Amino acid sequence: MIHIDEERIFSIIRERKPRVVAFNGPEALLGKISIIADKVSKEFCIDAYVIADPCYGSCDLNTDAAKRLNADILFHVGHSISMREFGNVVFIDAYDDIQFDSVLAKCINMLKEKGIENVAVLTDSQHIHEVDNAIAILKQHGFNVVTTRGKGQLMDAQVFGCEFYPAFYARDDADAFIFLGQSTFHAVGVALSTGRLTLMLDPYYDEVKEVNSIAEMLKRRAFLAIYKALDAQRIGLIVGIKEGQMMLNRVKDIKSRLEAHGRSVRLIALTEVTEERLRIFNDIDAFIQVACPRISMDNEFSKPVLSVPQAYTLLKMLDKQSVEYDEFLVLPHWL
Numbered sequence: 001m002i003h004i005d006e007e008r009i010f011s012i013i014r015e016r017k018p019r020v021v022a023f024n025g026p027e028a029l030l031g032k033i034s035i036i037a038d039k040v041s042k043e044f045c046i047d048a049y050v051i052a053d054p055c056y057g058s059c060d061l062n063t064d065a066a067k068r069l070n071a072d073i074l075f076h077v078g079h080s081i082s083m084r085e086f087g088n089v090v091f092i093d094a095y096d097d098i099q100f101d102s103v104l105a106k107c108i109n110m111l112k113e114k115g116i117e118n119v120a121v122l123t124d125s126q127h128i129h130e131v132d133n134a135i136a137i138l139k140q141h142g143f144n145v146v147t148t149r150g151k152g153q154l155m156d157a158q159v160f161g162c163e164f165y166p167a168f169y170a171r172d173d174a175d176a177f178i179f180l181g182q183s184t185f186h187a188v189g190v191a192l193s194t195g196r197l198t199l200m201l202d203p204y205y206d207e208v209k210e211v212n213s214i215a216e217m218l219k220r221r222a223f224l225a226i227y228k229a230l231d232a233q234r235i236g237l238i239v240g241i242k243e244g245q246m247m248l249n250r251v252k253d254i255k256s257r258l259e260a261h262g263r264s265v266r267l268i269a270l271t272e273v274t275e276e277r278l279r280i281f282n283d284i285d286a287f288i289q290v291a292c293p294r295i296s297m298d299n300e301f302s303k304p305v306l307s308v309p310q311a312y313t314l315l316k317m318l319d320k321q322s323v324e325y326d327e328f329l330v331l332p333h334w335l
Helices: 006-016 027-044 063-068 101-114 125-140 184-194 212-229 248-260 293-298 308-318
Strands: 002-004 020-024 047-050 073-077 089-092 094-096 118-123 144-146 176-180 197-202 207-210 234-240 264-270 286-290
Touching: 002 027, 006 027, 006 073, 006 089, 020 027, 020 063, 027 047, 094 125, 101 125, 101 176, 101 197, 101 207, 118 125, 118 184, 125 144, 125 176, 176 184, 184 197, 184 212, 184 293, 197 212, 212 286, 212 293, 212 308, 234 248, 248 264, 248 286, 248 308, 286 308, 293 308
Parallel strands: 020 047, 020 073, 073 089, 118 144, 118 176, 176 197, 234 264, 234 286
Antiparallel strands: 002 094, 197 207
């Protein structure tokens, strides 16, 4: 069961006495968030808005909406980062209380069968509190557990769908990565960014899943999209206009390099990059989106839609540089 740190929310409201607050978070938590907003409104007699637009991570805080609502505080629930606050945004933890002991036992047997001794443990926000226990159990069974250090927004042992610093910088010491949680999305990112065996431990189904075959399928599809974009003459370069995705310097760099190769570039700004929106631009041969890299990795489009790592691989090909298929996604981040 997911537990949201209500005590911290109430404590901050008592201390700061806001007139209006807003809440947002991932769609799966909106039901629980709504109940908390009702409690806040009743307890403090203030307006408490639930921003119910889709929210995919700490890059998608929607502070513009909070500002338009005149909210003094935006409580962002469920995407914990190394910072507890940012401007008027307060990050609120949402922890899952499920235990991993049983599925860890299965994982340990699998690792021993494979002869693996050096492992690293990773997870997402909801299970970060289980990392120390998992490490202790692995050490008890004789494994060397490689330390995974956080960087930037990431805490130790934490990964996002697009940032993998703790995994990437441990890849030379770890023979396998263990991901705590049921998010294939995150686990596949670990496999792609490290090139190492990655096991996802799903405590709900009590099963260990090797995700490298899924990662390989996504990598092949991503590489094929690059080849399809090689002959594109008209390229749509998309900047994400969510506040955490506006990388204008990256857009300018890619644009200038494409134009140096004689490509025609149209600049497009989008909040949501979808097949439906891209169909509007029927004169464009291929797209590069500088927003969320997982949009390109995890979805299929009728035309090539490249992420930043794919775009730079394309530019290398246009520059006649050598490109290693096994290495083009082995990066600490894909932004």
